[in-house]
Amino acid sequence: MTVLDYLYDLSNLVQAFANWLSTFAPGWVVYWVVGLIAVATTLLFAVNNTLAMNYIERKVIAHFQVRYGPNRAGPYGLLQPVADAVKILLKEPIIPAVADRPVFLLAPIAAFVPAIMPWAVIPFTPQMMVADLNVGVLYVFAMGSLATIPIFMAGWSSRNKFALLGAMRAVAQMVSYEVPLVLSIVGVVISAGTLSLRGIVEAQAVPYVIPQFLGFLVFFVAGLGELNRSPLDILEAESEIVAGYHTEYSGFMFILYYIAEYTHLWAYSAFITTFFLAGWRGPLLPPYVWFVLKMLFVAFLLIWLRATMPRLRIDQLLSLAWKFLLPVALVNVFVTAVGVFIFG
Amino acid sequence: MTRIVPLDTQTVADRLEGALPGSVEARTPNDIRVKLDRLVEVARFLKTTPGLDFDYLVSVTAVDYYPHFFELVYHLVSMQHHHSLVLKTRTPDRERVVVPSLVGVWRSAELQELEIYDLMGLVFAGHPELRRIFLWDEFRGHPLRKDYVEEIIPLPLPTEPAEPLG
Amino acid sequence: MTLETQPVVINFGPQHPSTHGVFRLVLTVDGEVVIDAKMVLGYLHRGVEKLAEEKTYVQNITFTDRLDYLSAMSNNFAYVQAVEKLAGIAVPERAEYIRVIMAELQRIASHLMAMGTFFQDAGGWGGPLMYMFRDREKVLDLFEMACGQRLTCNYMRPGGVSMDLPPEFIPELKKFIPAMRAYLDEYEELIAENEIFKIRTRGVGILPKELAIDAGASGPVLRASGVRWDLRKDDTYSIYDRFDFDIPTGTVGDCYDRFMVRLQECRQSLRIIEQAVRDIPGGPWVNPGVRGNVWAPPGEAYAHVEGPKGELGFYLVSDGGVGPYRFKIRSPSYINLTALKEMTVGYKVADAIVILGSIDIVMGEVDR
Numbered sequence: 001m002t003v004l005d006y007l008y009d010l011s012n013l014v015q016a017f018a019n020w021l022s023t024f025a026p027g028w029v030v031y032w033v034v035g036l037i038a039v040a041t042t043l044l045f046a047v048n049n050t051l052a053m054n055y056i057e058r059k060v061i062a063h064f065q066v067r068y069g070p071n072r073a074g075p076y077g078l079l080q081p082v083a084d085a086v087k088i089l090l091k092e093p094i095i096p097a098v099a100d101r102p103v104f105l106l107a108p109i110a111a112f113v114p115a116i117m118p119w120a121v122i123p124f125t126p127q128m129m130v131a132d133l134n135v136g137v138l139y140v141f142a143m144g145s146l147a148t149i150p151i152f153m154a155g156w157s158s159r160n161k162f163a164l165l166g167a168m169r170a171v172a173q174m175v176s177y178e179v180p181l182v183l184s185i186v187g188v189v190i191s192a193g194t195l196s197l198r199g200i201v202e203a204q205a206v207p208y209v210i211p212q213f214l215g216f217l218v219f220f221v222a223g224l225g226e227l228n229r230s231p232l233d234i235l236e237a238e239s240e241i242v243a244g245y246h247t248e249y250s251g252f253m254f255i256l257y258y259i260a261e262y263t264h265l266w267a268y269s270a271f272i273t274t275f276f277l278a279g280w281r282g283p284l285l286p287p288y289v290w291f292v293l294k295m296l297f298v299a300f301l302l303i304w305l306r307a308t309m310p311r312l313r314i315d316q317l318l319s320l321a322w323k324f325l326l327p328v329a330l331v332n333v334f335v336t337a338v339g340v341f342i343f344g
Numbered sequence: 345m346t347r348i349v350p351l352d353t354q355t356v357a358d359r360l361e362g363a364l365p366g367s368v369e370a371r372t373p374n375d376i377r378v379k380l381d382r383l384v385e386v387a388r389f390l391k392t393t394p395g396l397d398f399d400y401l402v403s404v405t406a407v408d409y410y411p412h413f414f415e416l417v418y419h420l421v422s423m424q425h426h427h428s429l430v431l432k433t434r435t436p437d438r439e440r441v442v443v444p445s446l447v448g449v450w451r452s453a454e455l456q457e458l459e460i461y462d463l464m465g466l467v468f469a470g471h472p473e474l475r476r477i478f479l480w481d482e483f484r485g486h487p488l489r490k491d492y493v494e495e496i497i498p499l500p501l502p503t504e505p506a507e508p509l510g
Numbered sequence: 511m512t513l514e515t516q517p518v519v520i521n522f523g524p525q526h527p528s529t530h531g532v533f534r535l536v537l538t539v540d541g542e543v544v545i546d547a548k549m550v551l552g553y554l555h556r557g558v559e560k561l562a563e564e565k566t567y568v569q570n571i572t573f574t575d576r577l578d579y580l581s582a583m584s585n586n587f588a589y590v591q592a593v594e595k596l597a598g599i600a601v602p603e604r605a606e607y608i609r610v611i612m613a614e615l616q617r618i619a620s621h622l623m624a625m626g627t628f629f630q631d632a633g634g635w636g637g638p639l640m641y642m643f644r645d646r647e648k649v650l651d652l653f654e655m656a657c658g659q660r661l662t663c664n665y666m667r668p669g670g671v672s673m674d675l676p677p678e679f680i681p682e683l684k685k686f687i688p689a690m691r692a693y694l695d696e697y698e699e700l701i702a703e704n705e706i707f708k709i710r711t712r713g714v715g716i717l718p719k720e721l722a723i724d725a726g727a728s729g730p731v732l733r734a735s736g737v738r739w740d741l742r743k744d745d746t747y748s749i750y751d752r753f754d755f756d757i758p759t760g761t762v763g764d765c766y767d768r769f770m771v772r773l774q775e776c777r778q779s780l781r782i783i784e785q786a787v788r789d790i791p792g793g794p795w796v797n798p799g800v801r802g803n804v805w806a807p808p809g810e811a812y813a814h815v816e817g818p819k820g821e822l823g824f825y826l827v828s829d830g831g832v833g834p835y836r837f838k839i840r841s842p843s844y845i846n847l848t849a850l851k852e853m854t855v856g857y858k859v860a861d862a863i864v865i866l867g868s869i870d871i872v873m874g875e876v877d878r
Binding site: 346347348374399400401402403405407408417419423426430450451452453454455456459463476477478479480487488492 | 551552555557560721723724725726737739743744745746810812814821823825827835836838844847848877
């Protein structure tokens with residue numbers, strides 16, 4: 001193994017380390033150490049992405065809006081997210097006197113955890129993943145749907161009317177968008193014949209965005225709804241309900257929501273990359289670089305949408321989910337199933 | 345070049361006298377002054393009579409002619425016929441300030457009458473919801489009146505005794 | 511089983527991202543549907559009408575700047591016309607042209623802000639707003655060139671304007687016109703053709719023609735309801751009869767129409783400016799007979815202009831002194847709010863914000 005090989009797939013590095021460790025340590029120690037390394041790396045990647053994404057989003061949107069964006073803290077304003085994070089962390093967390101204290105305090109943590117969990121199964125390369133679950137797709141959506149509950153907890157416990165409106169909208173929206181989101185991926189699962197995320201990437205000789213275009217479309221839009229991103233961001237619609245469910249949050253509790261939001265966003269980009277853009281596959285560059293590049297591309301699409309589109313109203317949003325996305329997803333499942341039955 | 349032509353007040357006054365005898369109080373080349381208690385009738389007549397058709401109430405103003413009376417000035421425009429009229433009415437004195445509301449005739453009067461009630465202190469009988477629109481409810485007096493004197497609210501003295509030094 | 515529901519009262523404002531200042535809207539909502547709307551005003555009430563009674567006619571020009579602070583020039587224009595009518599002052603030819611150019615530039619600037627913030631209220635994330643700020647900046651630069659001020663211009667005087675245009679003004683203005691035309695086309699494609707924008711604004715907040723007239727609406731709000739009423743044409747003041755321009759009107763009276771009327775009006779304003787720049791004569795920019803303050807004989811005068819927000823009128827009563835005895839502002843933003851309840855009830859909360867944005871209020875003018 002040369003240095004290039006190690007760099008080509010970083011998991012080789014961990015593998016080498018594990019090999020060296022097993023020369024003198026018992027097997028269970030190796031298992032735990034390697035596991036912790038994997039978990040810590042993924043967690044750090046997910047959380048630090050918040051900072052990166054924050055910077056990227058502000059900079060890109062600024063250029064969409066004929067502005068410069070952050071350019072004071074550090075070279076090219078690179079330290080701006082750090083400065084902001086420090087500022088928010090130093091602020092006093094204010095808990096409203098009438099709030100339902102235990103739920104209010106629990107909600108940000110409950111929002112943070114399911115945002116981190118899906119990262120366990122994301123395959124950056126064939127080896128670079130914490131766990132290759134054979135029911136990976138199911139796990140991902142299970143974690144995704146958990147995100148609804150903390151949002152409702154936050155909105156309800158704040159005893160703020162804007163937060164309550166946001167929470168009401170959140171439940172209506174996220175429950176509706178879960179259905180087309182899950183159905184849109186059924187086509188991919190049928191084609192790949194596996195629920196494992198690694199298996200799905202390995203099955204993509206041609207990126208599924210081409211044969212599964214309908215599914216991609218539905219997944220993309222429904223994912224926006226699930227993520228509460230513009231133009232489907234009614235639950236924190238700034239011009240209407242101030243900040244929606246997290247109106248009353250400040251300080252470190254706010255930052256947990258912030259991280260959760262951006263981590264969801266990155267996870268969503270990672271899923272689109274995995275399911276539709278052939279994951280790590282690509283010529284020349286190391287697989288994980290391909291993966292991150294594709295993720296960045298999806299993230300850019302999201303920012304682009306945000307900079308351009310106004311927001312849908314709640315009734316329009318729900319009819320989009322039930323009257324358009326759901327039928328399209330069902331048609332896609334049917335067509336894929338017939339196709340696989342005939343040709344596969 | 346189109347202009348909004350001010351109607352000849354003599355003709356309007358004659359028509360008003362013909363339809364509603366005794367409603368016109370005085371007339372100048374620029375405006376017609378009607379009796380306060382006939383104001384609503386006159387307004388409805390001006391709005392609905394064909395040929396006059398004052399469908400658009402531009403502005404409602406109250407002027408304080410201290411120490412005599414308050415005068416209400418209504419600028420009326422007919423969009424169909426491109427003509428205008430200035431309608432005036434007076435309160436009997438500065439004490440009896442209840443005036444009829446024209447909201448039933450022109451909706452446009454609604455907010456402007458609220459403003460006059462708030463700042464000039466004229467009470468519009470028949471207004472759907474008379475409340476102070478700009479100033480807070482506890483405010484005393486009506487600032488646009490000429491005899492309004494700013495109320496000096498004394499600074500409340502500290503209730504707790506100051507701690508002695510040292 | 512039936513669930514018991516109860517309406518919730520929500521306070522929008524006075525501190526709220528989209529209330530355009532310190533407007534407070536008390537909405538009673540049943541779930542997401544607005545069932546009652548009540549406005550609470552006065553957070554920016556400065557008593558301008560009272561203050562103006564203590565000042566002279568010329569000093570009061572400063573107050574008019576601060577009414578609708580996004581269209582100071584138009585406010586100046588209306589006020590000085592009232593003073594001129596009251597005191598019988600003639601205005602030289604060149605001053606009239608300068609005033610018209612300024613008023614039309616101001617209309618463009620004000621409408622840009624209205625359209626940009628409206629898009630923001632509909633949920634757009636600031637892109638078009640920033641573009642419009644960029645273009646408005648050019649108008650403000652022109653103002654700065656002419657009078658040294660960008661927002662509170664204090665430029666017009668009874669009998670003319672406070673100073674002549676600098677020689678580099680007209681060439682800059684000539685460059686501005688085609689650039690602005692191109693930008694307006696871009697906005698039409700970017701915003702008015704946006705499907706989401708269309709479904710958010712079409713059929714929302716309909717103000718029927720009859721109600722619009724009855725409720726005293728004016729400006730783009732009135733014209734969007736299909737009433738062809740523009741004081742520049744219907745009660746021609748200043749020199750507007752010399753220019754060739756159209757009055758855009760809407761058909762339905764919904765938020766989309768109000769937006770489109772504003773966009774089209776910007777184009778018409780550019781046409782007027784183009785003609786004014788072509789025809790502007792030389793000569794004095796202020797009536798040489800007017801020096802310092804003006805005295806008006808006892809009497810009263812009402813003068814109005816078609817401001818960006820609607821019919822802006824000043825009713826002055828003089829007692830023969832150096833200042834007005836009564837100074838009344840017919841403020842379009844305020845009176846356009848009359849039918850707000852009818853426009854919002856029955857729509858969703860999100861629509862209420864869009865409707866309020868489409869009326870285009872400026873609190874300085876509403877509360878005065």
